[in-house]
Amino acid sequence: MLDNPKTNQAPWESFRPTDDEIDHLRDRAKFIRLETIRLIEIAKVGHYTSVFSAAEAFAALHYDVMSINKADPKDPKRDRFLMGKGHAAVGLFPIYEELGWITKDVLDGYTRLGNPLGDHPDMRKVPGVDFSSGSIGHALSAGVGMAMGGRLDDLDFTTFVMTGDGEMQEGQVWEAALSAAHHRLRNLVCIVDRNGFQLDGSVDDVIGIEPLDEKWRAFGWDVQVVDGHNVSDLTAALRWAKADTERTKPLCIIARTLKGKGVSYMETEPGWHLGYLTPADAARAVQEIEERVI
Amino acid sequence: MNDVSFGPNSRRVSKFQPRQAPANSHATSAMIASLDAEGRETITAPFGEALCEVAAKRDDVVGLSADLSKYTDLHVFAERFPDRFYQMGMAEQLLFSAAAGLAREGFTPWATTYAVFASRRAYDFICMAIAEENLPVKIACALPGLTTGYGPSHQATEDLAIFRGLPNLTIVDPCDAVETMQATHALSESPGPTYMRLLRGKVPDVLGAYGYKFELGKAKLIHDGADVLFVSSGFMTMRTLDAAKALKTDGIDCAVLHVPTIKPLDEAKIQAEAAKTGRLIVTAENHSIMGGLGEAVGASLMRAGVAARFRQIALPDEFLDAGALPTLHDQYGLSVPQITKRVKAWLDA
Numbered sequence: 001m002l003d004n005p006k007t008n009q010a011p012w013e014s015f016r017p018t019d020d021e022i023d024h025l026r027d028r029a030k031f032i033r034l035e036t037i038r039l040i041e042i043a044k045v046g047h048y049t050s051v052f053s054a055a056e057a058f059a060a061l062h063y064d065v066m067s068i069n070k071a072d073p074k075d076p077k078r079d080r081f082l083m084g085k086g087h088a089a090v091g092l093f094p095i096y097e098e099l100g101w102i103t104k105d106v107l108d109g110y111t112r113l114g115n116p117l118g119d120h121p122d123m124r125k126v127p128g129v130d131f132s133s134g135s136i137g138h139a140l141s142a143g144v145g146m147a148m149g150g151r152l153d154d155l156d157f158t159t160f161v162m163t164g165d166g167e168m169q170e171g172q173v174w175e176a177a178l179s180a181a182h183h184r185l186r187n188l189v190c191i192v193d194r195n196g197f198q199l200d201g202s203v204d205d206v207i208g209i210e211p212l213d214e215k216w217r218a219f220g221w222d223v224q225v226v227d228g229h230n231v232s233d234l235t236a237a238l239r240w241a242k243a244d245t246e247r248t249k250p251l252c253i254i255a256r257t258l259k260g261k262g263v264s265y266m267e268t269e270p271g272w273h274l275g276y277l278t279p280a281d282a283a284r285a286v287q288e289i290e291e292r293v294i
Numbered sequence: 295m296n297d298v299s300f301g302p303n304s305r306r307v308s309k310f311q312p313r314q315a316p317a318n319s320h321a322t323s324a325m326i327a328s329l330d331a332e333g334r335e336t337i338t339a340p341f342g343e344a345l346c347e348v349a350a351k352r353d354d355v356v357g358l359s360a361d362l363s364k365y366t367d368l369h370v371f372a373e374r375f376p377d378r379f380y381q382m383g384m385a386e387q388l389l390f391s392a393a394a395g396l397a398r399e400g401f402t403p404w405a406t407t408y409a410v411f412a413s414r415r416a417y418d419f420i421c422m423a424i425a426e427e428n429l430p431v432k433i434a435c436a437l438p439g440l441t442t443g444y445g446p447s448h449q450a451t452e453d454l455a456i457f458r459g460l461p462n463l464t465i466v467d468p469c470d471a472v473e474t475m476q477a478t479h480a481l482s483e484s485p486g487p488t489y490m491r492l493l494r495g496k497v498p499d500v501l502g503a504y505g506y507k508f509e510l511g512k513a514k515l516i517h518d519g520a521d522v523l524f525v526s527s528g529f530m531t532m533r534t535l536d537a538a539k540a541l542k543t544d545g546i547d548c549a550v551l552h553v554p555t556i557k558p559l560d561e562a563k564i565q566a567e568a569a570k571t572g573r574l575i576v577t578a579e580n581h582s583i584m585g586g587l588g589e590a591v592g593a594s595l596m597r598a599g600v601a602a603r604f605r606q607i608a609l610p611d612e613f614l615d616a617g618a619l620p621t622l623h624d625q626y627g628l629s630v631p632q633i634t635k636r637v638k639a640w641l642d643a
């Protein structure tokens with residue numbers, strides 16, 4: 001989608017990462033996928049594919065775009081990140097460990113009784129989690145409140161909310177969308193992980209949501225549609241989202257992705273919304289992730 | 295980028311062609327798994343199977359799901375009656391209001407989701423569109439009480455407390471596969487709105503061995519005993535029956551009164567059994583200690599002037615941990631060893 005009529009270029013074109021930065025982010029996305037496989041082996045079940053579609057976004061946000069204070073995950077000036085699709089939290093916990101917010105022991109005790117890391121992120125238990133989730137549809141509304149709070153406190157942080165695409169079916173999302181536009185929350189960015197699948201099948205088969213970009217525009221948002229696995233495009237769009245203070249509306253970034261990206265059979269098999277790879281299959285999946293350049 | 299595009303010009307992706315996943319890996323969930331049958335035979339998807347039996351005889355029966363057909367066993371119905379199955383997407387308020395609309399048009403809709411989403415998110419819609427209008431919408435909800443290890447977002451520990459307050463609504467908490475099937479038939483025949491707590495997947499057959507037959511609104515004595523009267527509902531009747539066996543070896547004689555219909559409560563039967571003197575009354579439920587079977591029974595006995603020793607086995611008034619289900623049942627006192635331990639302590643006190 002080309003927004004600038006003068007240059008015929010996306011507005012984020014000048015925000016592209018360097019080749020070195022791209023390599024680093026690809027490496028971090030790979031790390032997120034591999035750690036997800038390792039952690040789900042502990043739990044014996046999990047949402048691999050929901051992480052895999054979002055791995056580049058997780059990496060771009062946490063390793064490049066967001067203002068993060070490693071020493072203080074509660075720093076009032078930090079950018080916020082809320083997960084609508086809380087079931088993909090397993091892909092965030094390795095990042096939090098790398099940032100020093102949780103210990104390796106805690107990470108390796110994922111889902112064990114008494115461990116703070118469950119299938120869904122809990123803000124009362126896990127440093128770095130800006131809002132608890134698990135029940136689909138809440139996060140954007142909470143993000144509206146946090147963006148309002150930032151404005152009241154005169155803080156210029158950006159609130160990033162990642163939602164699933166099936167999540168668009170929840171009416172609550174659209175209540176939040178109306179509200180954010182009404183209040184001109186330009187500090188609010190909704191990233192829709194448009195991976196095409198939900199629990200019962202493809203989003204198009206369950207309840208179709210297209211044309212999604214037109215819907216968000218009609219609700220008063222700026223919209224960018226990007227390839228969610230193209231680290232350069234995605235990072236540039238997210239950097240621009242944060243840096244461009246000329247914008248007056250909230251921003252929706254529709255990240256076109258593939259559910260299960262990185263492991264070939266998961267990319268086409270919707271049954272993998274929730275699953276478990278036996279160690280032998282996990283080893284093959286690891287090999288494919290190691291070898292592929294996304 | 296990908297071979298699948300979702301732009302405005304390709305609204306409908308081609309029907310996906312699933313490639314073969316490795317045979318040994320499971321595309322399933324242990325966290326939303328079947329209840330442990332504890333050595334008993336199981337029946338797969340009893341609700342889905344029973345609903346198909348009902349639908350085969352009745353054209354007015356339709357099924358609705360909110361993107362959870364696989365985990366509510368409604369997929370069985372969807373496969374056999376595709377013309378009468380409506381996929382509503384993840385939109386629970388719509389799910390129940392649309393079910394009300396179907397009922398208004400003379401259909402008998404079975405609307406299914408998880409208990410948390412029905413009781414919390416869609417409450418106002420169930421209250422106003424279904425209960426107040428007294429429409430025959432049949433609600434069946436998986437993951438009642440503590441039947442998933444997914445933590446508070448998926449654990450409906452207070453669904454009975456929420457729904458007991460709704461006038462007109464009949465509430466059923468079946469014990470096992472047999473009762474789930476019988477209740478599905480019975481509720482389809484009942485005229486008003488109903489809420490059934492759903493056990494899904496491979497569900498144990500518990501009551502078949504006792505020649506049990508579900509009757510809407512009736513509590514039934516499954517097993518008699520002189521020292522303790524368990525008053526239990528849902529799968530906790532499986533646990534109280536097992537606890538009764540275990541306690542028997544210690545010379546403690548336990549009766550089990552199964553109360554599948556939470557509302558309207560079979561107060562006459564409960565009061566009559568509780569009035570038999572000398573027995574410790576122990577309610578047992580897969581629900582918060584607040585507002586469920588235990589409190590309903592306690593209040594009923596008080597109203598009737600039945601003064602018995604009364605104790606409750608229920609989930610604590612807390613948001614519960616995530617984890618593996620058997621561990622959590624033990625931690626929160628729903629396991630057989632925890633039940634027997636507490637009953638002995640109460641008798642010794």
